[in-house]
Amino acid sequence: MQLARFARERFAHLPTPLEPLTRLSEALGGPRLFIKRDDSTGLALGGNKTRKLEFLIAEAKDQGADTIISAGGVQSNHVRQTAAAAARSGLACDLVLTRIVPWNDADYEKTGNVQLDELLGARIHIHPAATDRDAAMISLADQVHRRGGRPYIIPVGGSNATGALGYVNCAMELERQANDMGVVIDSVVHAASSGGTQAGLIAGFHAIGSRTRVIGIDVDANPSETAATVWRVLTATCKKLGLTRPETDGVVVVEGGYAGDSYGLPTAAMVEAVTRLARTEGLVLDPVYTGKAMAGLIDLIAQGRFSGSDTVVFLHTGGTPALFAYGSAFAGS
Ligand SMILES: *Cc1c(COP(=O)(O)O)cnc(C)c1O
Secondary structure, eight states, X not given: OOGGGSOOOOOSOSSOOEEEOHHHHHHHTXXXXXEEEGGXXXXXXXXXXXXXXXXXXXXXXXXXXXXXXXXXXXXXXXXXXXXXXXXXXXXXXXXXXXXXXXXXXXXXXXXXXHHHHHHTTOEEEEEOTTXXXXXXXXXXXXXXXXXXXXXXXXXXXXXXXXXXXXXXXXXXXXXXXXXXXXXXXXXXXXXXXXXXXHHHHHHHHHHTTXXXXXXXXXXXXXXXXXXXXXXXXXXXXXXXXXXXXXXXXXXXXEEOSOSTTSTTOOOHHHHHHHHHHHHHHOOOOOTTTHHXXXXXXXXXXXXXXXXXXXXXXXXXXXXXXXXXXXXXXXXXX
16 A cells, blocks of 8 residues: 555654543443544644645645645634644645534634634634635635635545545554554544545555444534545545455444534533543543544443443544633533
């Protein structure tokens, strides 16, 4: 497969730690749980997008870009890490933020990721929920062209075949760490939204012949759409790698029912999971992604989805800055 043939910048602190969740495993009565600390990738408070950006920014530089354009929700972790990667590479950065989450904490549009986007020097363009993000990015790219610049558009979540290479790399990294620890990973569980993380992990495990299963927990309140997106990115990623795509339908597993009413809106199970991880393991999850994914994992365990002797890795994809935009959700918890 030879991942090294693809251009790559180095932004992330790798390998990220793979740590046992001893107290949580005990409290839940098994399986054996570990956490993969991709919240600690190191770029401007970390998160999963940093691995994708290593490949995306390298491609942008290869194409001679001077301006990075991307998009997300107001509290997007992806755009925050994109702003940091652009700053570190000496590139300008324009961000389309859409008000897709009907959340009204007073400083939702000022604190957390938004505060960091501004600090990192990105130009922020806030739009209404219904805005077509792709059209808004293309319009910004046109403006860059007219100024004589060279734009490079990174899709929402950095989820295309290039970005997914970051999670192909993560699958290989996990396999190495597990080997060194004498552990066989049966399943990896993580929050799924724009699909690149899950697609990259599936492609990576497939490429190295690993039988580790990947379970995405949908946080978009639309699991069938999320699964379709994962398939699309997986197909493109396998093609880029020169791999035959895994055949069986069962390879893309996206669990629904944990997102609540919509993307970004708190659920009681999320608040409980975030609070529980803080108090049993001293770990900080986030309200939009990892809190809902952990609530999903805890429920799948309660449903008997894993055997007591299974080894399950929860991938902590980051997102912690958003916690500060959701103070009222945790009041009294
Ligand atoms: C973007 C994001 C995800 C989802 O990853 P995708 O590749 O978009 O599916 C999960 N967790 C956090 C914290 C994120 O920012």
